[in-house]
Amino acid sequence: MPPTEAEGLGDSFYPFLGNSGYDALHYEIDLDVDPAANTISALTSITAQATEDLEAFNLDLLGLEVHSVAVDGVPAEFWRSGHELTIQPESPLAASSQFEVAVSYSGSPEALDDPGVPFAKMGWLHRDGVIYTLGEPSGSMTWFPSNNHPTDKATYEIQITVPEGVIAASNGLLVDESATDGQTAYTWRMDDPMASYLAAVYIGDFERIDHGPLYDGGPIIRDYVPRDASPDVALALSVTPDVIAFLEERLGPYPFDAYGTIVMPFQLGLALENQTLSIHGPATLGPGIIAHEAAHQWVGNSVSPDDWSEIWVNEGFATYLHLMFETEHFEGDFNDTMTQVHAWLSSEGIGPPKGIELHDLFGATVYYRGAATLHALRLHTNDDTFYKILRTHYDRSAGGTTNTDEFLGIVDEFAGPEAVDLVESWLYDEAVPAFP
Numbered sequence: 001m002p003p004t005e006a007e008g009l010g011d012s013f014y015p016f017l018g019n020s021g022y023d024a025l026h027y028e029i030d031l032d033v034d035p036a037a038n039t040i041s042a043l044t045s046i047t048a049q050a051t052e053d054l055e056a057f058n059l060d061l062l063g064l065e066v067h068s069v070a071v072d073g074v075p076a077e078f079w080r081s082g083h084e085l086t087i088q089p090e091s092p093l094a095a096s097s098q099f100e101v102a103v104s105y106s107g108s109p110e111a112l113d114d115p116g117v118p119f120a121k122m123g124w125l126h127r128d129g130v131i132y133t134l135g136e137p138s139g140s141m142t143w144f145p146s147n148n149h150p151t152d153k154a155t156y157e158i159q160i161t162v163p164e165g166v167i168a169a170s171n172g173l174l175v176d177e178s179a180t181d182g183q184t185a186y187t188w189r190m191d192d193p194m195a196s197y198l199a200a201v202y203i204g205d206f207e208r209i210d211h212g213p214l215y216d217g218g219p220i221i222r223d224y225v226p227r228d229a230s231p232d233v234a235l236a237l238s239v240t241p242d243v244i245a246f247l248e249e250r251l252g253p254y255p256f257d258a259y260g261t262i263v264m265p266f267q268l269g270l271a272l273e274n275q276t277l278s279i280h281g282p283a284t285l286g287p288g289i290i291a292h293e294a295a296h297q298w299v300g301n302s303v304s305p306d307d308w309s310e311i312w313v314n315e316g317f318a319t320y321l322h323l324m325f326e327t328e329h330f331e332g333d334f335n336d337t338m339t340q341v342h343a344w345l346s347s348e349g350i351g352p353p354k355g356i357e358l359h360d361l362f363g364a365t366v367y368y369r370g371a372a373t374l375h376a377l378r379l380h381t382n383d384d385t386f387y388k389i390l391r392t393h394y395d396r397s398a399g400g401t402t403n404t405d406e407f408l409g410i411v412d413e414f415a416g417p418e419a420v421d422l423v424e425s426w427l428y429d430e431a432v433p434a435f436p
């Protein structure tokens with residue numbers, strides 16, 4: 001029997017998430033969902049490439065009943081322990097070989113308590129007739145087997161079958177919608193690399209609002225709102241084209257084929273940047289938070305952290321950009337905005353982004369001291385150099401991952417060692433530094 005508990009990828013905060021030995025290339029997830037009962041019958045097929053000789057390998061899947069596993073169409077033995085699904089193919093897999101693993105499973109997915117998100121349940125959630133998923137950082141393993149770490153990105157095709165009249169949305173482009181025997185199957189395709197935590201399912205009584213491409217050859221903008229939503233919801237979302245244009249000026253072309261927002265008919269207490277279709281509750285539809293989740297499509301989704309301790313490269317960047325857009329939208333002075341942020345950081349003694357503990361993963365440290373770090377760099381250099389650093393940081397890692405050391409290397413390249421020292425003081429020193 002192969003071991004039932006893998007070592008994971010050794011992430012600083014989630015050491016048992018993810019698995020070594022292979023590179024996931026593509027996921028095909030076929031979900032047959034009964035929304036009333038909150039049950040699924042599912043088949044997930046993963047195309048992967050072995051990175052070493054494998055007698056067995058692991059996927060991350062929590063809960064649910066696994067009925068069968070096949071590797072390249074041949075039934076395989078499997079064992080389960082916690083969130084680890086260990087699979088032993090009939091024949092070992094050679095390094096560099098490509099293979100397909102298919103997992104058949106069913107049950108009622110359950111949300112989980114993620115220690116990095118103490119303020120909310122994560123994973124597959126069912127509320128007031130709506131199903132939605134919140135995957136960051138670990139929740140996606142509650143509804144499909146995966147290599148559940150942002151360092152192993154893949155393309156996705158997600159088919160969701162629901163009762164006729166129910167809407168099902170997911171990542172990327174809707175490539176097929178077919179009705180048979182009182183059921184409707186929605187097929188969504190994400191052709192750009194995506195981390196597993198950003199995969200999403202939304203099911204409920206929604207209305208799709210199509211805005212078409214933002215410009216010739218640009219991303220398709222589409223939103224989903226509750227069918228009985230107030231007109232104020234659509235009005236709030238009308239800022240999206242301005243947000244995307246603002247971000248493209250600073251970071252370059254939008255990285256995916258589509259973007260939009262899905263609004264829940266209830267409060268969430270958060271918003272989340274699921275790739276190409278961010279999720280919001282009514283309370284988070286201000287222009288700043290809309291800009292924040294849109295900014296994540298570049299910083300967080302196209303370029304993701306290679307370790308969850310590097311979360312500031314997601315949240316600090318997105319916060320800085322959302323504060324810029326929000327200030328411009330309301331015709332304010334951005335230096336005044338950041339002066340107020342600095343005063344608050346100092347008065348509250350907000351510690352360094354690189355000194356966080358797991359329970360602070362989504363705290364003010366990574367968001368607002370992370371944003372202030374970037375502003376300090378901008379003040380130390382100039383706008384031209386600053387935006388070259390941002391663009392280069394994005395361009396070099398688009399479709400992949402990054403970390404603090406890579407960012408500091410780019411700072412050194414464009415602004416020199418004094419700028420590196422400045423950024424390091426903001427990221428590592430306990431006391432809040434002064435702005436230059």
